[in-house]
Structure formats: C-alpha cells, structure tokens
Amino acid sequence: MQKSGFKLTFFEIRLKHIILYHRFFIHLSTKTKSMRTSIITEKIEIEDIINQCDVCFVGITEADGxxxxxxxxxxxxxxxxxxxxxxxxxxxxxxxxxNKICATFCSERKLVYQHPDVACSYSMLAKSVICKGSVTFIDDLNEKMEALNITMKNYTDRSFKYSKPALINVKVWRVKVEEMTAKAFGQNFK
Ligand SMILES: Cc1cc2nc3c(=O)[nH]c(=O)nc-3n(C[C@H](O)[C@H](O)[C@H](O)COP(=O)(O)OP(=O)(O)OC[C@H]3O[C@@H](n4cnc5c(N)ncnc54)[C@H](O)[C@@H]3O)c2cc1C
Structure with a gap:
C-alpha cells in the first residue's frame, strides 16, 4: 500500500512537470510569434541599415559554380x-x-533570450540587407577619386587627397544595385 501510494505521488509529480513544460513551451511559442521576422520595404530604412555597417560580405561565383x-x-x-x-x-x-555579385549587410545585432537555460528561447535582434548587381570597374581617375570619397565617407568625416600613382594602382568597383531586400529579426522581443 505504502509502495503504490508512493507511485501515485511520483506519477502525479511527473504529470505536473509535463503540464508545466507544456505550458512553458506554449508561452515560448507565443512569444516567438510576437518577435516574428518582418520584411522591410521602405528604401530609406533599407539604406539606413546599409549606412550603419562598416563591412559587407561579398559573394561571387567560383569557376566550378x-x-x-x-x-x-x-x-x-x-x-x-x-x-x-x-x-x-x-x-x-x-x-x-x-561579374554578378551578392552583397550582404547586417546591423543592430543584439543577443536576447526569454530564459537563459532554454536554448530555443534565444534569439538575435538584427536587421539585414541583401543586394544583387553586377560589378563594373572605374577607370577614370576623377571618377575613382569620387568613388573613394564615397567609401571614406562611410568611415570618417575627414576629406582626402589621393596621389596619381595611388589612384592608378587601386581597383575601384562599382555595383549598381539591381535587387535589394531587407528583413528585421526579433524586433518585438519583450
Ligand atoms: C573587415 C575586412 C574588410 C576588408 N575590406 C577589404 C576591402 O575593402 N578591399 C579588399 O580588397 N579586401 C578587403 N578585405 C580582404 C578581403 O576579404 C580579401 O581577403 C582580399 O580582398 C583578397 O581577396 P582575393 O580574392 O584577392 O584573395 P586572394 O589573396 O587571391 O586569395 C587567396 C586565398 O585566400 C583565401 N582568402 C582570401 N581572402 C580571405 C579572407 N578574407 N578570409 C579568409 N580567407 C581568405 C581564399 O580562400 C583564397 O583562395 C577585408 C577583410 C576584412 C577582414
């Protein structure tokens, strides 16, 4: 009797655990819905993400694809x-x-979580942009200078002069963006 009484209590405890876990995961999935990924369509907002980055990841294709x-x-x-x-x-x-490339930008990264012990409750707040286009190279030295100034503006407000040999030596790539998409991740995280 004693033994079966203990067993009943044990199963009750297990059942309570299962119910609690079940509730917790429902809670997490509800939270996850509220921190859904959203697509950004406003050009100004997309360009703002790009302008917050100091590095982009450029993808090109190897000869074997x-x-x-x-x-x-x-x-x-x-x-x-x-x-x-x-x-x-x-x-x-x-x-x-x-000469086709894909460039990816990612800004505003922040690790967040609902519960520190639950791996699937971790998420990353971030915004990212994917741009596609084709590379052409700038040969004209004045155009190269203008393009390099655009690059330097992303890093500093200072203005620069460039020597002719430096301008001749540098390869300057121009990518007219033909396709641009952006997403925001976990922005409603509470
Ligand atoms: C933060 C940051 C910013 C950078 N900005 C520029 C930039 O503005 N302009 C620029 O020309 N380069 C930049 N680089 C370096 C760039 O990533 C390439 O390494 C470099 O352009 C040489 O590329 P490549 O194809 O000519 O390589 P090569 O030197 O011809 O490649 C030789 C081999 O090295 C390996 N390799 C090449 N690059 C890398 C890398 N980055 N990481 C690991 N393995 C590599 C490749 O597998 C390749 O097979 C930057 C790197 C970092 C980390």
Missing part, C-alpha cells in the same frame, strides 16, 4: 555600392568570368 564570399569595406550612395581592392587577386580573376 561554388560560392566565394569575403568581407569588404564599402561606400554606398544613390543605389550604388562602391568597393575597392588591389589590382590583382582571386576575386578579380573570378569577376572576369562572372
């Missing part, structure tokens, strides 16, 4: 991404085969 993604500093103005590089490199060899 696999992706090649690398970080780059950049400038952005009037629907154009400005990039610059050394005059040689793997990326330039690949761009000669296929």
């Amino acid at each position: 696999t992706p090649y993604v690398f970080p780059m500093n950049f400038g952005y103005s009037n629907g154009e991404i400005i990039l610059h590089s050394a005059p040689e490199g793997k990326h330039l060899n690949l761009l000669a085969l296929n």
Whole structure:
C-alpha cells in the first residue's frame, strides 16, 4: 500500500512537470510569434541599415559554380555600392568570368533570450540587407577619386587627397544595385 501510494505521488509529480513544460513551451511559442521576422520595404530604412555597417560580405561565383564570399569595406550612395581592392587577386580573376555579385549587410545585432537555460528561447535582434548587381570597374581617375570619397565617407568625416600613382594602382568597383531586400529579426522581443 505504502509502495503504490508512493507511485501515485511520483506519477502525479511527473504529470505536473509535463503540464508545466507544456505550458512553458506554449508561452515560448507565443512569444516567438510576437518577435516574428518582418520584411522591410521602405528604401530609406533599407539604406539606413546599409549606412550603419562598416563591412559587407561579398559573394561571387567560383569557376566550378561554388560560392566565394569575403568581407569588404564599402561606400554606398544613390543605389550604388562602391568597393575597392588591389589590382590583382582571386576575386578579380573570378569577376572576369562572372561579374554578378551578392552583397550582404547586417546591423543592430543584439543577443536576447526569454530564459537563459532554454536554448530555443534565444534569439538575435538584427536587421539585414541583401543586394544583387553586377560589378563594373572605374577607370577614370576623377571618377575613382569620387568613388573613394564615397567609401571614406562611410568611415570618417575627414576629406582626402589621393596621389596619381595611388589612384592608378587601386581597383575601384562599382555595383549598381539591381535587387535589394531587407528583413528585421526579433524586433518585438519583450
Ligand atoms: C573587415 C575586412 C574588410 C576588408 N575590406 C577589404 C576591402 O575593402 N578591399 C579588399 O580588397 N579586401 C578587403 N578585405 C580582404 C578581403 O576579404 C580579401 O581577403 C582580399 O580582398 C583578397 O581577396 P582575393 O580574392 O584577392 O584573395 P586572394 O589573396 O587571391 O586569395 C587567396 C586565398 O585566400 C583565401 N582568402 C582570401 N581572402 C580571405 C579572407 N578574407 N578570409 C579568409 N580567407 C581568405 C581564399 O580562400 C583564397 O583562395 C577585408 C577583410 C576584412 C577582414
């Protein structure tokens, strides 16, 4: 009798645990719904995300079709991404085969959670932008200077002069953005 009495209590406790867990996960899933991902459509808001970034991740295509993604500093103005590089490199060899690129930007990252012990309650507040376009290279030295100024403006308010050899040596990439999408993640997190 004693034993079966203990068993009943044990199962009651298990049942209570199950009910509590069940309620907790319903609570979490409700919270998750309230921190849904949203699509950003306002151009000004999308450009604001880009302008908050100091690095973008540029994806191009390897000769065998696999992706090649690398970080780059950049400038952005009037629907154009400005990039610059050394005059040689793997990326330039690949761009000669296929000049289409995808650039990703991510800003306002913040780790948040509902409960520190529950992995699936963790989330990241963030906004990100994906831009697609094709690279053309700027040859005119005055245009290169303007493009480099756009890049420098992303990092400092100072103005700069560039020597002719430096301008000749740098490869300046212009990407006219043809497709731009943006998403906000976990913005309603409470
Ligand atoms: C924060 C940041 C900002 C940067 N900004 C610029 C920029 O504005 N302009 C610029 O030209 N470069 C920039 N770089 C460097 C850039 O990411 C590339 O490494 C560089 O452009 C050389 O690329 P490549 O294709 O010519 O490489 P190569 O030197 O020709 O490649 C040789 C091999 O090295 C590997 N490799 C190349 N780059 C990287 C990398 N970043 N990480 C790991 N492995 C790599 C590749 O697998 C490749 O096969 C930046 C890097 C960082 C971290």
